[in-house]
Amino acid sequence: LFVEGPKKGDDAVNMADPGFFDTMGNIWVFIFIGLLIWLYFREDTGNKS
Amino acid sequence: MLLIQWLMLRPTTKGTVMAKNPVLILSLILTGGVAGWGIVDTAGLAAFASTIVGFMFTSRGWFIMLSATFFVFLCLGLAFSRYGKIKLGKDDDEPEFSTISWITMLFAAGMGVGLLYFGSAEPLFHFMMLRPHLSNPESAQHALFATNFHWGLHAWAIYAITGLIIAYFSFRKDQPTLISAPIRCVFGDRGWPRWVGGFSDLMAITAIAIGVGGSIAMGVFQVQAGVAALFNLENPGVILSVTIFVLLVVSFLLPLTVDLGKGMALLSNTAMAIAGGLMLFVIITGPTHYIMSAIVGGLGDYLSRVLPHGFKTFTFFDETIGNWFQSWTLTYMVWWLAWSPFVGVFIARISKGRTIKEYILGVVLVPTMFSIVWFGVFGSIGFYGAMVIDVDILEVVRTNIDTTTFFVLDHLPFAKLTIAATVLAAFLFVVTSVVSAAFVLSMFSSKGDADPTVKTKLMWGVILGALGLVMIFSNSIDAVKSIIALGALPFVYIVLLISVCLLKALKKETML
Numbered sequence: 001l002f003v004e005g006p007k008k009g010d011d012a013v014n015m016a017d018p019g020f021f022d023t024m025g026n027i028w029v030f031i032f033i034g035l036l037i038w039l040y041f042r043e044d045t046g047n048k049s
Numbered sequence: 050m051l052l053i054q055w056l057m058l059r060p061t062t063k064g065t066v067m068a069k070n071p072v073l074i075l076s077l078i079l080t081g082g083v084a085g086w087g088i089v090d091t092a093g094l095a096a097f098a099s100t101i102v103g104f105m106f107t108s109r110g111w112f113i114m115l116s117a118t119f120f121v122f123l124c125l126g127l128a129f130s131r132y133g134k135i136k137l138g139k140d141d142d143e144p145e146f147s148t149i150s151w152i153t154m155l156f157a158a159g160m161g162v163g164l165l166y167f168g169s170a171e172p173l174f175h176f177m178m179l180r181p182h183l184s185n186p187e188s189a190q191h192a193l194f195a196t197n198f199h200w201g202l203h204a205w206a207i208y209a210i211t212g213l214i215i216a217y218f219s220f221r222k223d224q225p226t227l228i229s230a231p232i233r234c235v236f237g238d239r240g241w242p243r244w245v246g247g248f249s250d251l252m253a254i255t256a257i258a259i260g261v262g263g264s265i266a267m268g269v270f271q272v273q274a275g276v277a278a279l280f281n282l283e284n285p286g287v288i289l290s291v292t293i294f295v296l297l298v299v300s301f302l303l304p305l306t307v308d309l310g311k312g313m314a315l316l317s318n319t320a321m322a323i324a325g326g327l328m329l330f331v332i333i334t335g336p337t338h339y340i341m342s343a344i345v346g347g348l349g350d351y352l353s354r355v356l357p358h359g360f361k362t363f364t365f366f367d368e369t370i371g372n373w374f375q376s377w378t379l380t381y382m383v384w385w386l387a388w389s390p391f392v393g394v395f396i397a398r399i400s401k402g403r404t405i406k407e408y409i410l411g412v413v414l415v416p417t418m419f420s421i422v423w424f425g426v427f428g429s430i431g432f433y434g435a436m437v438i439d440v441d442i443l444e445v446v447r448t449n450i451d452t453t454t455f456f457v458l459d460h461l462p463f464a465k466l467t468i469a470a471t472v473l474a475a476f477l478f479v480v481t482s483v484v485s486a487a488f489v490l491s492m493f494s495s496k497g498d499a500d501p502t503v504k505t506k507l508m509w510g511v512i513l514g515a516l517g518l519v520m521i522f523s524n525s526i527d528a529v530k531s532i533i534a535l536g537a538l539p540f541v542y543i544v545l546l547i548s549v550c551l552l553k554a555l556k557k558e559t560m561l
Contacts, residue, residue: 019108021104021108022104022107022108025105025108025109026108026109026112029109029112032542032545036545036546036549039236039546039549039553040549040552040553
């Protein structure tokens with residue numbers, strides 16, 4: 001369920017996805033980093049200080 | 050959805066906090082829930098924390114390391130960029146404390162029960178793990194480097210960035226002292242920034258509460274081991290733990306009901322003086338040339354390897370090294386994140402009026418140097434015991450890591466006195482940490498109110514005590530580490546987000 005994927009000797013041994021949550025979690029990280037970069041360059045007014 | 054709606058409620062006034070402050074209510078429910086779960090089923094909570102943290106570390110360890118290293122480079126970049134000249138305060142604000150007092154206070158921030166606990170234990174633990182693979186001298190060298198890496202630049206860069214953001218937005222932009230303040234200041238107070246801000250405050254509170262709960266447990270383990278060493282108790286047992294815990298709770302709940310101000314500073318300074326004195330005592334009464342050589346060698350090794358090591362994730366190594374990397378390096382990085390809002394508020398408060406360059410160089414370099422000297426002293430005397438005079442110190446680390454510091458002191462003159470002083474220092478460090486943490490938690494959960502009510506502070510005192518009790522029940526430093534990491538993991542995203550807020554605000558300011 002987590003990072004445990006197919007093991008040596010399994011029929012499905014290949015170099016594919018080691019776990020659903022692992023992949024989704026890492027994709028979220030990529031999206032998050034992208035969002036941060038986008039936020040940095042975006043024009044904002046924000047609160048008046 | 051209900052949670053988001055709650056987080057979007059408007060700020061409230063003092064006195065009606067419970068009725069209208071969703072962050073306070075949610076944070077009490079969350080941390081109280083964790084404490085309750087831990088008291089009912091300690092093993093279940095520890096196992097849950099360990100599973101989730103293990104998964105997160107395996108899956109996103111690279112991201113945690115990359116983030117920690119990013120904070121180091123961000124600190125260096127900010128210090129030496131044009132932003133370095135910007136003041137943490139208004140342009141005409143002058144530093145509140147002299148540079149010497151400021152540096153002394155930074156030393157104090159760097160001190161804590163963790164250093165007393167891990168001083169000899171951590172380098173020796175790494176040494177023990179490396180010994181089957183490397184020669185003794187190489188193992189000692191790598192073990193000292195790993196320890197310095199965990200307590201050095203990366204730790205202090207995380208603290209420095211969080212403190213810098215708090216200081217910049219509080220003193221220069223007149224925002225409340227909240228983790229959400231930079232988000233609301235830069236992106237406005239409507240839509241997503243509002244609930245992301247509320248969520249950030251909630252996560253900051255959770256991370257601090259669970260982190261300080263862990264510190265209470267570590268303090269109790271340390272004091273218990275010291276009392277056992279003083280009175281030659283073989284199996285101290287639960288009664289001693291609970292007695293120490295009750296004494297601790299009384300000691301930190303009392304100061305929360307009255308404003309002790311300078312009294313707390315006195316307690317903190319006493320603990321710091323004892324720790325500093327202990328270090329000098331070990332240098333003088335221990336093998337002085339061996340210790341001094343280890344400090345200098347450790348410093349050189351650290352300087353030459355620290356930056357590339359920040360990118361090391363041990364991907365191609367076996368499970369033993371992988372587990373070691375997770376349970377030490379990654380755990381420490383999230384541990385610093387857990388403590389960063391709390392330590393950040395302290396270093397921000399004492400740094401008003403300093404320039405960003407001054408602030409970063411002071412906050413990052415001074416405590417890092419202190420850590421290198423500290424571990425040089427306590428690590429090398431541990432190696433001396435293991436390699437030169439061949440005492441059973443590695444067996445102590447393996448079987449009862451809590452007692453390592455006392456085992457070292459027991460092999461030096463005036464052992465009873467130094468062990469009693471260490472016990473006292475550990476006790477005082479925990480009391481002052483919990484009192485300060487209860488204050489910061491109350492401030493964060495009262496919309497940045499600098500004078501939170503006694504009731505709120507007491508509530509946090511009780512929650513911190515309960516969390517500490519849970520971790521004492523777990524009776525394992527590894528369980529404590531996992532529970533802290535669980536509370537701190539979401540905070541890595543928040544520190545990155547508020548770093549972007551700082552960069553945007555600085556860019557805007559210099560463009561005007």
